Amino acid sequence: MNTPSLLIVDDHPDSLFVIRKTIKETGATAVYCSETETAKNTLRSRGPFSAVVVRMLSQSVDGLDLLKSIRASASPAELPVLLIISDSDLEFAVTAIDSGANDLLMSPFSSQEFCVRTGIRGQSARRRIDTTHPVVPDSADVSRVHCEMPKVDPETFRFSYGVPNDVVSSWNRDELVTATQLDTVLVCPECSGIPTFRHGCEACGSAMTEPEAIIHHYACAHIGAESTFRKGSSLSCPKCLQNDLVAGSDFECVCGAHRCQDCNHVANDPVLIGHCLSCQCRFAASEAISLPIIGYHIPASKRQLRRNRRKTSVRAGADSADS
Numbered sequence: 001m002n003t004p005s006l007l008i009v010d011d012h013p014d015s016l017f018v019i020r021k022t023i024k025e026t027g028a029t030a031v032y033c034s035e036t037e038t039a040k041n042t043l044r045s046r047g048p049f050s051a052v053v054v055r056m057l058s059q060s061v062d063g064l065d066l067l068k069s070i071r072a073s074a075s076p077a078e079l080p081v082l083l084i085i086s087d088s089d090l091e092f093a094v095t096a097i098d099s100g101a102n103d104l105l106m107s108p109f110s111s112q113e114f115c116v117r118t119g120i121r122g123q124s125a126r127r128r129i130d131t132t133h134p135v136v137p138d139s140a141d142v143s144r145v146h147c148e149m150p151k152v153d154p155e156t157f158r159f160s161y162g163v164p165n166d167v168v169s170s171w172n173r174d175e176l177v178t179a180t181q182l183d184t185v186l187v188c189p190e191c192s193g194i195p196t197f198r199h200g201c202e203a204c205g206s207a208m209t210e211p212e213a214i215i216h217h218y219a220c221a222h223i224g225a226e227s228t229f230r231k232g233s234s235l236s237c238p239k240c241l242q243n244d245l246v247a248g249s250d251f252e253c254v255c256g257a258h259r260c261q262d263c264n265h266v267a268n269d270p271v272l273i274g275h276c277l278s279c280q281c282r283f284a285a286s287e288a289i290s291l292p293i294i295g296y297h298i299p300a301s302k303r304q305l306r307r308n309r310r311k312t313s314v315r316a317g318a319d320s321a322d323s
């Protein structure tokens, strides 16, 4: 599959910072322009692009003009155009959609939002790592060193070495055993269990959120979630109490918020929520605890010793069974 290639037409330093960082992290590629005319030439000479992201209005960028020129030759399905708008150009939002913009991106926006809207959520950011972890203690004879790694216990959903805790403590005290950090994982803040993650409601943790339109009432300038305007089958402004609002003449809708179907909380974006597979607790991903995954390199001589000891104890068990 081809790497997504975007044409970015913006001259705003803050949003360019977020965009450049995101493009780099996801492994997507982009061509940057800061003027409408340069962007038109770039479209002709350096395409095809998978999408165009353009600022609605700034000193040197006229997004509507560029959008109209793109739509003269390419449909929204052929070349998606995403317009970056700020509060001050909300009034152009409806015109932009009518003129063929695929979506609007409210500025300022997060890296995550940019990924979702442009569809560049990185294929190359997903990497498979070698499960054996090529960890080699200094100067050791690799073939003779065994690495004890913790595994997830399917009963408790926690990492375990499969040996009693005092054995792990004895490895920690043993100077012939080397401890190496192999990884860090996020675990449940309550019980250190393994969580799964979902995007959900920041108030209650539910994953059942749906996009909610934001209404901008022209007369009193109030902006709020559509659900706060609902009154039976009509819309009424919760601030100035004007009833039977008519789309277009009384208000405009802006996309971008999400409402929780379980608790009705409205927020800009769903946040990452962890759900512990062990104790079933739900928590914000930012509250998860970083657990270092430690591998213990145990020299062959030590393992031989352990095996001999085990044999001795098995034999001792057999002897006592005979008697």
Ligand SMILES: [Zn+2]
Residues within 6 Å of the ligand: 217, 219, 220, 221, 222, 237, 238, 239, 240, 241, 242
């Ligand atoms: Zn109002």
Ligand SMILES: [Zn+2]
Residues within 6 Å of the ligand: 201, 202, 203, 204, 205, 206, 260, 261, 262, 263, 264, 265
């Ligand atoms: Zn909720």
Ligand SMILES: [Zn+2]
Residues within 6 Å of the ligand: 188, 189, 190, 191, 192, 193, 276, 277, 278, 279, 280, 281
């Ligand atoms: Zn837990």
